Amino acid sequence: MADTMPTLWVTGAPGIGKSTVGWGLFEAVASRGGSVAYLDIDQLGLLGPPPGGGDRSHRITTDNLVPLLHGLRRAGVRQTIVSGVVDPERGIDHHLRAGPPLDGVPLDLVRLSCRDDVLRGRFLGRGSSPELLDELQRYARLLDRTGIGEPVDTTDHTPAQTVAGLLGRCLIAAPGAGEVPTGPPPSIPVAGVIGPTAVGKSTAGWHALRTLWQEGRPAAFVDAQQLGFVHPRPSDAFVRAQISILLHGYQRAGATVALLVSRDPVLARPPFGEGAGTLIRLAADPDALARRVESRARGSSALLAGDELRGAPAPTRRAVLDRALREAENLARACPDLPVVDSSRQAAEATAAALLEHLRSSVLALRSLPPRPGTVRLVLNRDRILETAIAQGLDRFSMAGVSRELGVTDMALYRYVGSREELYSLAAARAHATFQFRLEGTDWRAHLVEVAEQTWQLAARHPGIERYLLDGPYHPETLRVFDASIAGFRALAPQFSADQAYVLLSRVVSFTLAAADNALSRRWQPDPGEPSALFRWTVEALVDGMVGRLDDLPTDPSARGLGPESAISPSRS
Structure with missing residues (x-):
């Protein structure tokens, strides 16, 4: 076992090049005959449902890192490179003091930095979402403000140049006598x-x-x-x-x-x-x-x-x-x-x-069985994320707002959804599927008016849902609701063909969504949550007009295609 095993921890904002530089240092020491190990801190915190950052997340990774470092030292490794984020407010010392002792493993923490425009370019260049840029800038500025680690400006440096500049901080030595940890x-x-x-x-x-x-x-x-x-x-x-x-x-x-x-x-x-x-x-x-x-x-x-x-x-x-x-x-x-x-x-x-x-x-x-006493139950999951987005409003929620309410970081959400647009579609589908349509009319005309009125109420309860229902792409549960709606209408009106039933129902819903969006956004009705008598009259007139023209209904596939003209899926029979 080596007397000491110096450890160089390369940190910085996401996307700045921590892993590239850390791996480069590992290869540089190894190529010079040195005994060296490399650990990516992200690989030591893959426990979920994700705790979402903060004290809990950093404590997990630190508590896992320390015994792994001791295992490397006992095996005779002479130098270790660690790369990964740290707590931007308290660094690593706070979490090390709260965990097992790190005797014989002196830590050297360096913080890579660069200009904001360069950081944005590197972050997007690795395929990260532009929606995370605001959080990225907040994290980088917090690191600069707290001054955690020794700063290393990489603005005008390639990763290889940064590696060359840091290599002098590493011990290059042959492995010591070691033993396998037990x-x-x-x-x-x-x-x-x-x-x-x-x-x-x-x-x-x-x-x-x-x-x-x-x-x-x-x-x-x-x-x-x-x-x-x-x-x-x-x-x-x-x-x-x-x-x-x-x-x-x-x-x-x-x-x-x-x-x-x-x-x-x-x-x-x-x-x-x-x-x-x-x-x-x-x-x-x-x-x-x-x-x-x-x-x-x-x-x-x-x-x-x-x-x-x-x-x-x-x-x-x-x-x-x-x-x-x-x-x-x-x-x-x-x-x-x-x-x-x-x-x-x-x-x-x-x-x-x-x-x-x-x-x-x-x-x-x-x-x-439930977790043992003293363990923390991690409760972040997709259901909670969808419910929070719906509660904040389909037309207003943001990834930052949802994460703030759930007490997690923005980035934690991206383990469940790929983007805000994906979260919007999933949340809108959930809101649509859980809305209770109560259609009691036995006359097909009255049924269409009920569909229109309750679609209005759906739009009033969930502003912003009209874009999903008009444009898609649709969740399978939404398609099932659409198909059930068409089947229910045809049961009341068997005289209409499948194409005719689809057109009547879909155009009523599409018109309602557009009208409700206009009324709800302008607030020109005394009670915008309920459709007016004029709206009901317009729906009835629209239906009468369409019924009178069903004989010359276009027969090309576009008459039943999905898209902005329709909010009801065609039958997939």
Whole structure:
């Protein structure tokens, strides 16, 4: 064990280049013969439902980091590089004081900075949402104001130049005598997902994890490769020990199940202790593996440290594919009795659903108990996000407003929805599906008027919903409501063909949404929440006029197409 193991922590605002510089430092020390390890702080806080930041989030990552650093030091590692965000208000010292001691591991915290316009360019250049720019600027300014870490201006520097400037802060030394960390195994159940390079383990596992979070199940995610970034290459026993340390940390933080992804079945078979585990093999045919290698090279997957494929030239891509094919053959021979999910011709979501089907019949069924006393139940989920957006108003809510009310960061929401537009569509669909239409008329004309009146009331209760109902794209539940509406109308008016019924009902609803939007925005009615007598007369006149012209109804497909002219889906029979 080394007497001390200096650790350089590279922090800064999201998108500024922390991981790129941190990984560059790891490679630079390793290329010079130094004993070095690399840890991405983001990989140490993958527990959900997401706590949303603040003291809770930073405490989880810090409490997991410290024992992992001790494990590296005991193994004889001489220098560690850490990259990732820190608490912008209190830095790392506050959380270190609240956790286990960090003896023998001196920390050197540097904060990368740059001009605002350069930061925005880097942030958007990595594919991040423009909707997060405001939070990004707030975080960067808070770091500047609190002065956490020693600032390093990277405005006019490439990542390689920044690495060169920081390399002098690193110890370059041969590994010391070391030992594999030991300790009792974790007792939470672990689901291991193994598969060759580029098969989609992390992507499918991440989708499965998000599903568990949306269900409110405290679940953690571990990528074995991310714990094996050590030079010289560590033993399997060491990586297994580090996995066990991280699982213990997640267990203490309240996790009741963990997903573990790995290329190596040895690493995915940690001792399960009092818990239980299962192992699933993810497979794909050679053509699918080749497509995914090319896709990853184009940057389709999340950017992770050590990604050998992103931007790789053709010879590297070919070499990785050859290795992946060998790995697939070896796994099939070594693990013939494992359940297999073939992902060749399906999206990651479908693969995740297949993984969860296996897990629910084994691991997840074993953990239906509530969290142990003293653990914190994490309650952020998609339902709460949708309900909050609806309560704030479909026409007024913002990602910042929703996150503020839920007590989480803006970025926490993006683990559940991809953008404000996606949240709007989901919230509008929820509002529409939960609105109670009470249609009691037995005459088809009266039925159409009731539809119009209650559509008006829906628009009054949820201003902003008209854009979703007029333009789509529609959620499946919305389509079911639309189809049921058409079927209900045809039951009262069997004399109309399917096309005629669709046109009558859809034009009444579209007219109502437009009229309600006009009245509600201008507030020219004494009670805009209720339609006026003139509105009812107009609906009846509209219906009479359309009925009189049904014989020359256009027969081309556009008469029943979705789009701004219609708020009712055509039958999909």
